[in-house]
Amino acid sequence: xxxxxxxxxxxxxxxxxxxxxxAPRDRFDSAWEATLSTLLGLGRAAGADFVEFFLExxxxxxCQAEDDAIxxxxxxxxxxxxxxxxRGQADCYVSTNDLTxxxxxxxxxxxxxxxxxTLPGPHTNLAEINxxxxxxxxxxxxxxxxxxxxxxxxxxxxxxxxxxxxxxxKANHVQSRRAVYFRDWQEVLVAASDGTFARDIRLTQSVxxxxxxxxxxxxxxxxxxxxxxxxxxxxxxxxxxxxxxxVAESAGKMLYADYVESGSYPVIMANKFGGVxxxxxxxxxxxxxxxxxxxxxxxxxxxxKIAHESLTAWDEGLTTDAFGTIDMxxxxxxAQRTLLIENGILKNFLSDRAGSMRTGHPRTGSGRRQGFTxxxxxxxxxxxxxxxxxxxxxxxASVEKxxxxxxxxxxSVGPTGQFNFSVSExxxxxxxKVTKPLKGATLIGEATEIxxxxxxxSNDLDLxxxxxxxxxxxxxxxxxxxxxxxxxxxxxxx
Amino acid sequence: xxxxxxxxxxxxxxxxxxxxVKYDVYGSSVDETSVQxxxxxxxxxxASNRSSVIVRVWNPDGKVGVTSTSDVDPLGMDLALQTAxxxxxxxxxxxxxxxxxxxxxPTADVxxxxxxxAPVGDLISTLVDAEKQxxxxxxxxxxxxxxxxxxxxxxxxxxxxxxxLRQEARSYASLYLYSKTEQEGRKxxxxxxxxxxxxxxxxDIEGCLKEATEKTISHLDYNKxxxxxxxxxxxxxxxxxxxxxxxxxxxxxxxxxxxxxSTVNSLGTVVASPLLSVYDDAxxxxxxxxxxxxxxxxxTRRVPIIEQGVLTQFLHSAxxxxxxxxSPTGHASIGxxxxxxxxxxxxxxxxEASTEFSLATAENVIFIDxxxxxxxxxxALQGSFSLPFDGWLxxxxxxxxxxxxxxxxxxxxxxxAIVHIEPEAEITPGGLCPRIWVDALSITGEx
Numbered sequence: 011x012x013x014x015x016x017x018x019x020x021x022x023x024x025x026x027x028x029x030x031x032x033a034p035r036d037r038f039d040s041a042w043e044a045t046l047s048t049l050l051g052l053g054r055a056a057g058a059d060f061v062e063f064f065l066e067x068x069x070x071x072x073c074q075a076e077d078d079a080i081x082x083x084x085x086x087x088x089x090x091x092x093x094x095x096x097r098g099q100a101d102c103y104v105s106t107n108d109l110t111x112x113x114x115x116x117x118x119x120x121x122x123x124x125x126x127x128t129l130p131g132p133h134t135n136l137a138e139i140n141x142x143x144x145x146x147x148x149x150x151x152x153x154x155x156x157x158x159x160x161x162x163x164x165x166x167x168x169x170x171x172x173x174x175x176x177x178x179x180k181a182n183h184v185q186s187r188r189a190v191y192f193r194d195w196q197e198v199l200v201a202a203s204d205g206t207f208a209r210d211i212r213l214t215q216s217v218x219x220x221x222x223x224x225x226x227x228x229x230x231x232x233x234x235x236x237x238x239x240x241x242x243x244x245x246x247x248x249x250x251x252x253x254x255x256x257v258a259e260s261a262g263k264m265l266y267a268d269y270v271e272s273g274s275y276p277v278i279m280a281n282k283f284g285g286v287x288x289x290x291x292x293x294x295x296x297x298x299x300x301x302x303x304x305x306x307x308x309x310x311x312x313x314x315k316i317a318h319e320s321l322t323a324w325d326e327g328l329t330t331d332a333f334g335t336i337d338m339x340x341x342x343x344x345a346q347r348t349l350l351i352e353n354g355i356l357k358n359f360l361s362d363r364a365g366s367m368r369t370g371h372p373r374t375g376s377g378r379r380q381g382f383t384x385x386x387x388x389x390x391x392x393x394x395x396x397x398x399x400x401x402x403x404x405x406x407a408s409v410e411k412x413x414x415x416x417x418x419x420x421x422s423v424g425p426t427g428q429f430n431f432s433v434s435e436x437x438x439x440x441x442x443k444v445t446k447p448l449k450g451a452t453l454i455g456e457a458t459e460i461x462x463x464x465x466x467x468s469n470d471l472d473l474x475x476x477x478x479x480x481x482x483x484x485x486x487x488x489x490x491x492x493x494x495x496x497x498x499x500x501x502x503x504x
Numbered sequence: 505x506x507x508x509x510x511x512x513x514x515x516x517x518x519x520x521x522x523x524x525v526k527y528d529v530y531g532s533s534v535d536e537t538s539v540q541x542x543x544x545x546x547x548x549x550x551a552s553n554r555s556s557v558i559v560r561v562w563n564p565d566g567k568v569g570v571t572s573t574s575d576v577d578p579l580g581m582d583l584a585l586q587t588a589x590x591x592x593x594x595x596x597x598x599x600x601x602x603x604x605x606x607x608x609x610p611t612a613d614v615x616x617x618x619x620x621x622a623p624v625g626d627l628i629s630t631l632v633d634a635e636k637q638x639x640x641x642x643x644x645x646x647x648x649x650x651x652x653x654x655x656x657x658x659x660x661x662x663x664x665x666x667x668x669l670r671q672e673a674r675s676y677a678s679l680y681l682y683s684k685t686e687q688e689g690r691k692x693x694x695x696x697x698x699x700x701x702x703x704x705x706x707x708d709i710e711g712c713l714k715e716a717t718e719k720t721i722s723h724l725d726y727n728k729x730x731x732x733x734x735x736x737x738x739x740x741x742x743x744x745x746x747x748x749x750x751x752x753x754x755x756x757x758x759x760x761x762x763x764x765x766s767t768v769n770s771l772g773t774v775v776a777s778p779l780l781s782v783y784d785d786a787x788x789x790x791x792x793x794x795x796x797x798x799x800x801x802x803x804t805r806r807v808p809i810i811e812q813g814v815l816t817q818f819l820h821s822a823x824x825x826x827x828x829x830x831s832p833t834g835h836a837s838i839g840x841x842x843x844x845x846x847x848x849x850x851x852x853x854x855x856e857a858s859t860e861f862s863l864a865t866a867e868n869v870i871f872i873d874x875x876x877x878x879x880x881x882x883x884a885l886q887g888s889f890s891l892p893f894d895g896w897l898x899x900x901x902x903x904x905x906x907x908x909x910x911x912x913x914x915x916x917x918x919x920x921a922i923v924h925i926e927p928e929a930e931i932t933p934g935g936l937c938p939r940i941w942v943d944a945l946s947i948t949g950e951x
Contacts, residue, residue, distance in 0.1 A: 035579075074841070076761065082841040083594045085587050087573040087580070090554065100545060105552040107574045124549045124624045163594050186762040222763060222885050231885040269888075272731055272912070272948035302542070303649035305684065364548075383552055420880035425649050425684050426692040428908060430892045432880040452881045452890035452910050456691075502890045502910025502948035 021048065023055075024132040031111035035089075038065055038199035038209055040144045045111055046201035050139035053095060053118055054203050056127040060096040061118070062202040062363075064340060065109065066382040069157060072192040075170035077178075083163060090382035095121040099368055103385035141207035147337040148197070148211035156213045157195045159242035166191055166245065169217075173250035177219055181258035183265060185224040191217040191245060194486075196381075200342035208342035214333070214486050215244045216475060219253060223261045230264035230449070232257050232417075232434065237333040237475025237486065260417065260435050267447035270436060270503035276412035277453070277496045278405050278439065282474035283418045285489030287496075288323060288395050289478070290421040290429040291457045292316075296325075296350055296358075297376075297388040298365025299481055305425040307458045311356050317461035319354040322396040327375060333475035334391040334487040341377035341386050348374045350393075362388040380483025387482040394490030398467025405466050405495050407442045413451065413501060414439050427457040452502040466495040506576055508661045508671050511557065514581040519665065522585055524561050528603060528664035530799050530838050531557030531576065538654030539627045541635050543647075546628045557581075558838055560601070561588040567595030570840040591840070601842050604822035604832055607668040607801035612787050614796055618657070618675040619703020626704065627653050631679075634713055638683050641717040644724055650682035650696065655704060662801040670797050677704045678933075681716040685724060693726060693905070695719035695894065700792050700933045719873070722896065726905035729870070729897055729949035735923075736911065736945045737863060737871045737898075740930030740937030744849055745875050746889065747782070748934065749882040750915045754809045754817070756824035757844040765887050765916060768828065770815050776919035778813040780940075781854040786834065786847035790931050795847070797834065804834035804847060812854035813919075819844050849935030853925040861924040861941050864901045870947055871896050871903070872911060887914050909949040918942055 021029075026048070033042045046063055053061035068088035074081055091114055092105040104121040106113055119129050130136065148154055161169065170189040177187045194214040201207050218235030234257050238244040279287055292308075300306035308316055317323075327336045327345025336345045341363050349357045361369070362377030365388045377386035406414075414437040421431025433451040437444045473490035506514070508531075515529050533555040540547045558572040559581075569592025573584040631653040638648050654677065661671035682696030697715035699708045738746070752758035753765045753775065760768075766775075786804035787794055797803055800822050808816045818828070821836030821844050837843045863871060872895040881891040890912035896903035924941035 079596060079598070080594055081596055082839070083569070083591050084840040085571045085591055087571065087575060087583060087587065088556075089575055100547065100549075102549040102551075104550070105554060107554050107576075120551055124551065163591060167594050229886045231883060269912075272910075272946060274950070302547075304647050305649045383554060385548065385550065420877075422877045422880065424876070425682065425694045428892070430877050430880065430910075432877075432890065434883075449886075450883075450888050450890050450912060452877075452892070452912070454892050454908055454910060456908070500908070500910075500948065500950050502892070502912055504912050504946045 020135045020137055023130050023134040023136050038067065038197055039146070042199060043141055043207065047138040047141050049114055049118055050201060050203045051136050052115070052129055053122065054139065055130045055134065055136050056122045058095045058097055058122060058125065058127060060203055062094045062200065062341065063091060063114065064382055065091045065199040067197045068381065069195040070192065072190070073166040073170055075174045075189045077187060078171065078174065080167045080171065083167070088381070091117065092382045092385065093117050093121050094385055095125050097125045097127065100125070101364055105383045139203050140205060141201055142205045145208040148209055151337065153211040153213070156211060156242045160193055161245045169245055169248065173254065176251050177221060177254040177258065180254045181221055181223060182262060183223040183225045185222045188220040190220065198340065200340065202342065206342040208338055210338050212239065212336065213242065214239050217245055217248050219257045221257050221261050223265050225265060228265050230261045232261040232264065235475060238331050239333060239335045239486070240331055263447045264435055264449055267449040270413065270448040270451040270501060272501060272503040274498050275501050276409050277415055277499055278409060278412065279415045279491070279494055279496065280417065281470050281472040281491055281493050283476065283489060284415060284494070285394055285474065285491040286418045286421050286431050286476065288491060289390065289393055289489045290423045290431055291455065291460050292323070293325065293390050293393045294423050294480070295427060295457055296360055298359050298361040298369045298371050299388050301359065301369045302365060307427045308356060312359070314356060315354045316356045317351055317354040318464050320398055320467055321351060321354055321461070321464050323351040323394065324348065324396065325350055325360055325390055325393045327391040329392050329473070329488070332392045332473055332488040336391060339375045339377040339386070340379045343373055343375040343377065345375040345391065360388045360390065362386050378482060378485050380485055384482040387480070389480060389482060389485055390478060390487050392473065392488035392490070394471065394473060394488070395467060395492065395494065397469045397471040397492045400466050400468045402468050402470060402493050405468055405493055406439065408466065408495060409439045410441060412439045413437070413448065414444050423457065428454070429457055430454040450503050454500050454502060460496065460499065463497040463499070464494055465497050468493040508663070511576055511581070512663050512669065514578045515559065515585065517578070518582045518585045522589055524585060524589060526562035526665050527559060527585065528662070529557050529559050530662045531555065532658055532660040534656060534658050536654065536656040537621065537624060537627065538652055539624065539631055540652050541628065541631045544632055544636065549624060557584070559584050559588050560838060561585060561592050563589065563592040566600055567592050567597070568601055569593070569595055599823060599827055601823045603664050603666055603668070604800040604802040606803060606832055607662070607664060609803055611670065611796040611803040614787055614794060616674060616794060617702055618673055619706065621655050621657060622704040627655065630704065630709065634679070634681060634709055637713055638681055638716055642721050644685040644687050645683045645720055646686040648681055648683045651680065653679050662797060662799070664801070668801050670801055672796055674793070675702050676792055677701055677707050679707055679709060679712050681712055683716055683720045685720060687724065693720065693723040695723050698933070702792055722903060723905040726907045729906045729909050729947060731948045733944045734868065734870045734947045736942050737869055738940045738942065739873045740939060741932045742872045742875050742893070743851065743940045744932060744934045744937050745878055746915065747849060748846065749878050749889070750884055750887070751846055752884055754815065754819055755844050756818035756820045756828060759818060760824060760827060763885060766815065771817070773815055774813050775815045775916065776810055776813040777922035778855045779853060779857055779922050779925050780810060780813055780919065781852045782810040783808050783850040783852070784819060784846050784848065785850050788848050788850060788936070790936060791848040793848070799837040800842065802832045802834045802836060807833045819846060849937065851929070851935065851937035853927060853938070857924055859924065863898055867899055869898045870906070871898050887916050889913060889915060906949065909947055912946045912948065918945065
């Protein structure tokens, strides 16, 4: 056993040049401790209240098959870091591609300067920040080999070509067919002046179809995607035969569909991606980012009823394999399960570090970002409405004339709580029965009004993968819900 | 960031080492600072200096592989070229991209002023002052939840192993102010404005404030609108956002992919009212994002897309132009599959209109100022749209803000239903466009 000398508690700033700060370029691990603890110490010595470094390596590849050829195979390699400096309630974020000690120090210097601070001069005693033992989620959970276990370029091409072939066999009136796949491997390291020191590897994959059918003036386009966060074998296990049959069936039904007649209707929203209604109408409005801006009607409603008593909703990062699952957020905090609404009562908001500091709501492991060019912000993870007690038949039986929204497109919510989302596959409900297909519907409403109109939830909760764009970029999320009934909503159409 | 000459040298050295004879590189370096404020204090300041390149490598079989990277030092370039070389084994067999035949042709002689970045303190004080003025403009304006002032310097380049080497530098500054109102017993309302120019000193801050104030106040008096068919007037910005959403209509790559509302035979056909002409002109003096070459090194130029209602030309890359017997138009972005996109629109009246239209006298007309959620409500492959909007019901010059509504239709039908194009164009970040009058569009309100 060897015993290392007790480290010097203070470092003279003019000694920095003599220190060896060469950290490994191809891996983020505890070898980065000296570099980052020194930089954090520099930031604190300059007068910053809090300093955080976020390091990222990214190995991304996308592949696309069109008809019977691979038409795009695009690898992307990214490295970078961001430093966030807090002084009082204000913060500053500076990002760089340069991960050398001097590159990171230059970014820190810039951030400090913006906040009116300067790096300590020569001969200053510098207390390095004592970081915790590295919390290495990647190694602890066996993720270090994930990248090498993923599909090769050859396999990507083979699977997508086979999948597109299957789609060609299943669909009619095909104008174009695409199978698309991406793999996003990301290694991150977070170190902060409160001692946070954590590493993780995330592996996000998605595969799906985009089908365009045309017959004269009739057209339909249907997209479908599956997503996963932790299975290197995801692509090779994709059941493209079933997916092709589903997409072909939907496109066939929508090809000759009538445009929806606009008006106000009761609607039944399908499970899985139907959860976008909650994501847009409520989820975003429970992020502390919105409290800070004053753009949520729920700002002072914690503990109060904001939704129908039948509605309970969660946001969490723990569900195995779900698209928004994370072991830790991008501020190094372990993910958790956060109860948002219980039987209509608002229980919690989603908070990141800055949001917690500025609003007082506790952090929930929700600080997320697309990559190193963004500061983390409070964002959703896997967000869903809990299952209810009704059967699907009971939901339909309660509707005399309405609309069944089977597949949703995207949506958005504005600063006053007005939300909207599109329906890519819809059907008319007449006397409790699904009758003819409809297309071209957009649903709009007010968050504060719609939440009280979700009156029935069935017992068939399911989740779906999605992408969410907001202040800290585009991130992977899950939406979800059981089938549910909205008593009345405005449907825009022709 | 290394200089372009450094990157060229790294690429040449790496290529030689890897036995790569043919390659090209497109890259950029961005230096950016942005600020946001909240009730008089800076809320978040962001700065970044980042660079990236995309390399294409042709293997001995003539197939192409691509990789992009943010590591532009010698090691990073080595890895990028090596990965692209590996990817080239899976490159397409048909219609393999090649260097643009115009990659060494002269570019337009455009003198672009670059403005040095302003100190961060100036950005903050300017935005704090703008926020203060907006909050003071009307008692109902309670906050400016979305605001930002940013400046950006960009250096971009293209080089290839056949000797092409282009580079240019640009600078931009942008300001957006988006205010929100609160009134007892009334729903909150919001509106905003944005300005872009080459640098902070050139930004029209007063104009942005005035527009944000006027729009916000104009939405205080709101009401529901009855669903039905209306004559609709699109602001220049709203029309351009629709035009951009349906750009597959004149995108050659979309046409060749069978993912367009047009076919290869559509050139020369009537696609719009003869009142409408549309050009794409990256070099227009009002385009602060003007670029003299595209991602393949092809010089940019003014391209007529629709003239007096007739589809006259597609936007091309080098590859689509070759396949369709045309010339590249300077609209390419390189990648494993080269994509094509517009630069800066110029919408003009086509044939002379015989009827006068005016918002000062029109009855029961809907003026759409801003379309929302285009990512969700546009089905570009079907030609249909159903979109929420900000706008007013106009009667004899009186405007009543519309509370919550959607406009829906088919874009091809909309183009043919244009009944008037006003003579004066709005200058927007995406192009120049006058107000466009369209007959009989479906509006769905809660009334």
